[in-house]
Every structure is written in C-alpha cells, then in structure tokens.
C-alpha cells in the first residue's frame with residue numbers, strides 16, 4: 001500500500017513522502033529536492049547511506065540518499081556547484097500503486113518554482129520514484145517548454161551504503177575513459193578488473209555500460225542506467241571526508257557514490273523536446 005505522508009518524522013524538519021510497496025519494499029523521499037533519503041528492498045535492509053549529520057533545512061543540500069543534480073553537474077558551468085534542483089522546492093504530484101504492487105511517487109519542478117539568473121530557461125522537470133521487490137527506479141525527465149534550445153548536465157548522485165569502503169569492488173568500468181577530478185580533471189583510461197577504493201576517488205567514467213555492479217559485504221547491488229551516458233564514482237576518502245561538516249566522523253567509509261550521469265556530452269534539448277534518464281538499483 002502506498003500512502004502520502006505529509007507528517008514529519010521527528011528527525012526531519014522537512015516534509016517527506018513515504019512509499020510502501022505491497023511486498024514491503026519502501027522508500028522515503030523529501031519533497032525538497034525530490035530527494036530519496038532511504039530505500040529498503042522487500043525483506044532486506046537499508047541500502048542507501050544518509051549522514052547522521054545531514055542538515056534538513058530549506059535550501060540546504062542533504063548529505064546522503066539520492067540528490068538530484070540538474071541542470072549543472074559539479075562546477076561544469078557558471079552556476080553554484082551541482083545546480084539548483086537538489087535544494088529546490090519540488091511539487092509533490094501524487095502517489096500510485098502499480099498493478100505489480102510497486103509504489104510510485106511523482107514530483108515536478110518548473111522554471112516558475114526554481115531557476116537561476118545564470119540559467120534563464122523555461123523547462124518542466126519530473127522526478128519519478130518506483131519502489132518494489134528488490135528494485136528502486138528513479139527517473140528524471142526534462143522538457144524544454146521555452147522557445148530556444150538549451151543544454152544541461154545532470155546526475156542522480158546516489159550514496160550507496162557499504163559496510164567498509166576498503167572492501168568494496170565496482171565491476172563494469174574496465175578500459176573506460178574517465179576524467180579524474182581528483183587529479184585536476186586529467187583524462188585517463190581505466191585498467192582491467194574491479195575498481196577498489198583506497199583513498200579519495202572522484203571520477204567521471206565516460207560512456208559507461210549498464211549495469212555496473214557494486215560488490216560489498218552486504219551483498220551485490222546492480223546499478224542500471226538508461227538515458228544517462230556516464231557514471232560518476234565518488235568517495236571523499238578520510239581526509240576530505242573529515243572536512244565535510246555534514247558528514248559524521250568516519251562516515252566516508254560507509255558509502256560509495258555511483259551516479260548515473262550525463263556530463264561528457266551535455267544533453268541538448270530543442271524547443272519542445274524531452275529527455276529522460278533512469279537509474280535502477282537492484283539489490284542481489
């Protein structure tokens with residue numbers, strides 16, 4: 001059963017929507033940012049990381065869950081880092097229950113709700129979250145509702161919970177070209193075999209395949225992407241992690257971000273055109 005929850009859990013100061021599928025899979029989404037905070041597959045345990053020191057305040061980015069990055073990834077343009085969608089007031093449209101029992105929540109954002117002087121375009125964005133069984137699917141849609149074409153970059157900045165970052169492996173990145181943000185954006189080529197994390201990792205893998213597989217003690221997690229060409233892998237490591245005021249002590253060791261993203265080739269939308277990108281997490 002799905003239910004809209006306008007009630008605020010005691011630890012949150014923001015309105016959230018609770019989605020519960022017929023099989024017990026569930027997720028919690030903050031209306032601000034249309035930000036998934038929590039996901040538990042049916043019969044399973046929490047699979048997203050949410051910092052205990054995350055801030056829940058109007059206009060403040062939340063550390064953990066799935067921040068929606070639009071219309072600018074990181075510093076890839078003139079806007080503030082990661083654009084405005086993650087802190088914008090999205091509209092909660094509705095929830096529904098699919099025939100297979102999955103819970104679905106719909107959110108929307110337009111230029112009338114949130115825009116920026118540096119990005120003066122007319123758009124209608126949607127964020128759809130579908131939870132059920134072992135899956136969580138998040139779809140970002142963007143329509144150009146103005147008279148001129150525009151370009152954007154975007155990502156679903158997913159904080160995947162891990163037991164110990166030192167034991168994690170990511171499979172599927174073999175031989176890809178990547179921009180190493182931790183090394184001044186140098187273009188490099190990935191080696192063969194799983195990627196392991198032994199310090200700061202901040203990479204944009206270009207034209208990444210789907211799925212990527214996160215292997216860790218809690219079980220495998222498959223990250224499927226459609227519409228997003230690239231994949232970001234990010235962990236701040238111990239030193240930069242300790243400098244993040246909204247990350248709990250040692251928190252860097254308990255997540256890895258794998259982000260379905262459109263960065264290398266910004267998405268260009270002609271007047272009236274629409275784009276969608278979906279990231280589906282499958283817990284194994």
Ligand SMILES: O=P(O)(O)OC[C@H]1O[C@@H](O)[C@H](O)[C@@H](O)[C@@H]1O
Pocket residue numbers: 061074081082157181202203232234259
């Ligand atoms: O601290 P923020 O603004 O949420 O950003 C976190 C990280 O997000 C990642 O996607 C970027 O690749 C990193 O460079 C960045 O540090």
